[in-house]
Each structure stands twice: as structure tokens, then as C-alpha cells.
Amino acid sequence: MALTTVDHSALKVNQTGIIVTVLVAFLGSWAWYRPLLVLIPLLAVVLLLGTFAPQLALFKQLYFKVLKPLGIVKPRPVQDRPEPHNFAQGLGGVFLAISSVLIFLPVDARTALVTAALGLAIALLVAALAFINLAFGYCLGCQIYFQLGKRGLIRA
Amino acid sequence: MSIQVWALAVAGIALLAAAGVEAVRSARARRRAVGATSAPAADPYILYFTGDNCTVCRTHQEPALAKLGTVRVDKVDAIVERELADRFQVYTLPTTVVMSADGRALHVNYGYAPAQKLDRQLAQARNGTLTMERTATA
Numbered sequence: 640m641a642l643t644t645v646d647h648s649a650l651k652v653n654q655t656g657i658i659v660t661v662l663v664a665f666l667g668s669w670a671w672y673r674p675l676l677v678l679i680p681l682l683a684v685v686l687l688l689g690t691f692a693p694q695l696a697l698f699k700q701l702y703f704k705v706l707k708p709l710g711i712v713k714p715r716p717v718q719d720r721p722e723p724h725n726f727a728q729g730l731g732g733v734f735l736a737i738s739s740v741l742i743f744l745p746v747d748a749r750t751a752l753v754t755a756a757l758g759l760a761i762a763l764l765v766a767a768l769a770f771i772n773l774a775f776g777y778c779l780g781c782q783i784y785f786q787l788g789k790r791g792l793i794r795a
Numbered sequence: 796m797s798i799q800v801w802a803l804a805v806a807g808i809a810l811l812a813a814a815g816v817e818a819v820r821s822a823r824a825r826r827r828a829v830g831a832t833s834a835p836a837a838d839p840y841i842l843y844f845t846g847d848n849c850t851v852c853r854t855h856q857e858p859a860l861a862k863l864g865t866v867r868v869d870k871v872d873a874i875v876e877r878e879l880a881d882r883f884q885v886y887t888l889p890t891t892v893v894m895s896a897d898g899r900a901l902h903v904n905y906g907y908a909p910a911q912k913l914d915r916q917l918a919q920a921r922n923g924t925l926t927m928e929r930t931a932t933a
Contacts (some may be wrong), residue, residue, distance in 0.1 A: 655906050669799040693821075723848040752798055759802030764809055776851060782887055785848055 645719035648712050649699045649700035654687075654773040656698030657682065657731065661766035679762050686732030691723050702758060727772075727780020731765050738762040820886070839901070839920035840845045841913065842883070842892040846874050850887040856889040862910035866917060884925035896918050 660682045667675035689696025704713040741758030744751070772778045787793045814839060843860060845852040860868050873880040883903060893902040893916040902916040910921055 645850075665799060665802070667799065706834055717850060718853055719850045720848050723850075752801070756798045756801035756805060759798060760805035760809065763802060763806040767810060769805065778850075781848060781850075784886060785846060785874070786886070788846075788848070789880065 641705050642785075643721065645717070645721050645722045645724065646702075647717050647719075648707070649702045650724055651715075651773055652702040652706060652712060653696065653728065654769040656701070657686070657769040658766050658773065661762050661769075665763060676704055676742055676759075677743060679735055679758075683732050683735035683739050686735060690729035690732060693725075696728075696757040723778065723781035723784040726784040727778050730780045730783065731769065734765050738765070767774040796898070823913075836898055838867065839919075840869060840894050840896075840899075840918050842871055842879075842894055844871050844873045844880055844883070844885045844888060844890040844892075846872055846888050851890045851907050856891070859908065859913065861908040863913060871872050893917060893920055 660678050663673050663704045664678035664682075667678075667690035685695075687698045689699060693699065702712060707714055738758040741754045741761070744758075746754060768779050784793070810922065834845050841860065841863075843856070845856070860866075873885050873890070882888065883900065885905075886908050887905050889907060891904045891908045891913065893904075893905055895901050904916075914917070
């Protein structure tokens with residue numbers, strides 16, 4: 640499949656956005672204002688929309704429209720394929736959507752403690768994986784994409 | 796305890812479990828790495844597993860391989876050559892395998908392997924002072 644140019648700075652800004660949003664939701668809801676948890680379903684929507692319509696990818700657009708023109712973040716174009724990165728982003732969006740359902744599941748108070756904790760844990764894991772990608776360049780979603788392609792489950 | 800504390804505990808346990816599973820899988824892959832291929836050569840050479848979607852391959856691994864000079868590098872598309880990739884338990888890209896001149900796999904590097912490391916492994920392969928060493932750096 641043909642390679643194209645992917646600006647890796649846009650990916651890094653996206654990962655930073657994911658980490659910051661989850662941390663604000665987590666720490667903010669813990670220490671200050673519980674409704675901040677609504678940031679998690681919003682983030683899920685942003686990631687899923689951005690996967691299928693790149694022009695709606697909030698953090699990438701922030702990079703392309705603001706951070707890059709102002710010279711705050713320098714571009715880093717790399718010969719690459721965007722599909723694995725989109726796949727990873729979509730996977731993050733799916734897990735955050737599951738997390739949101741668990742957090743806001745209308746159940747009795749005792750069960751809600753369990754489901755909300757599980758939902759938050761999933762959101763934290765998504766943020767942890769985004770951090771690993773940002774800091775060490777290891778993209779778990781890309782590896783899953785590679786493994787699925789190797790098994791012929793997707794056209795990688 | 797608040798839900799946040801429980802969430803932290805669950806996420807921490809999940810991360811530790813994932814790290815443990817990865818360590819076990821990596822160790823098993825190293826044990827099962829095959830010791831021979833059908834490509835004898837005059838000098839030690841490198842099997843380089845890559846793929847179209849591997850960014851680190853292009854940005855890091857290929858420049859590192861280029862630094863090795865005249866060493867033979869057999870590039871293998873891990874998706875197209877699935878059988879060969881499975882034989883070396885390739886679960887991450889890039890993966891590099893240092894082969895002896897008579898076609899034995901001597902070192903398997905899962906993840907990016909710097910030029911210095913490959914150079915050292917090739918030197919060991921030339922001197923015949925090697926042990927079966929495999930490392931996971933992904």
C-alpha cells in the first residue's frame with residue numbers, strides 16, 4: 640500500500656489531548672466537581688468523529704489551525720500510513736465509549752460504584768496507552784492493526 | 796473509598812497484569828525462536844522483518860541498518876511472509892534477526908535495535924563467540 644506523509648506532531652498533539660482530558664476528568668471529578676466526568680463521553684465522541692472524518696478531529700485541527708501556524712509546535716512529517724494511527728484512535732474512542740456507558744449506567748448506588756470505577760479504570764488505561772505512545776513511540780493500537788492484518792482479518 | 800481510588804487500583808492491576816503477560820509471552824517467543832533458515836551465506840547477515848504500517852522501521856530501524864555498511868540485510872514483509880514471521884515469533888515490528896553464515900538464528904531483537912547493538916551481535920557472529928541471545932526492546 641502506498642505511503643503518504645503523516646505529520647507526527649499532529650498525532651502527538653492528539654495523544655496529549657487525550658491524556659490531559661482524561662486526567663482533568665479524573666482528578667477534577669475526584670477533588671472538585673464530579674460532573675467533569677462528562678468529559679470522557681465527549682472525548683469518546685471527539686475520537687470517534689475524528690476517526691471517520693479527520694476534519695472533525697478536534698485535537699488535530701487545533702494543531703493544524705492554531706499550534707502549527709503560530710509556530711508553537713513544529714511539524715514533523717514522516718513517510719507513513721495514516722490507517723494504523725486512525726485505527727488506534729478509533730480503538731481508543733470505542734474504549735472510551737464503553738467507559739462512558741459504565742460510568743453513567745443508570746443502576747442502583749451500590750452497583751454504580753463498581754461500574755463507575757470500572758469505567759474510569761478503562762479511561763485511565765486509554766490515557767496510559769496514549770502516554771506510552773507519546774513518550775516511547777509504542778502504539779498498541781498500531782500493533783493490533785498489524786496483527787489483524789497478519790491474520791487476514793483486515794486489509795493491512 | 797471513592798470510585799477514583801477503585802479505578803486507580805483496577806487500572807494499576809490491569810497494567811501490571813498486561814506487563815506480566817507480555818513478559819511471559821516474550822520469554823516464550825524467545826525460547827521458541829527457530830534456530831535455522833534455508834539461506835546460508837558467506838558472512839553473518841540480518842533478517843529484517845518490517846511492514847507498510849511500521850513507522851519506527853522507517854524512522855529508526857532502517858537508518859540504523861544503513862549504518863552497518865556492507866552487511867547483507869534481507870528485508871521481509873511480515874504480513875506477506877507470514878510463515879517466516881511466525882517461525883521467528885514476530886509479534887512486533889521491527890524485528891531483526893542476526894543469522895550466522897550457515898543460516899542459524901543467533902540473536903532475535905524484538906522492537907527497534909540500534910546500530911551499535913546489531914554491530915556487536917554481528918561481531919559475535921563472525922567470531923563465533925555467541926550464545927543464543929534474544930532480546931525484546933519494543
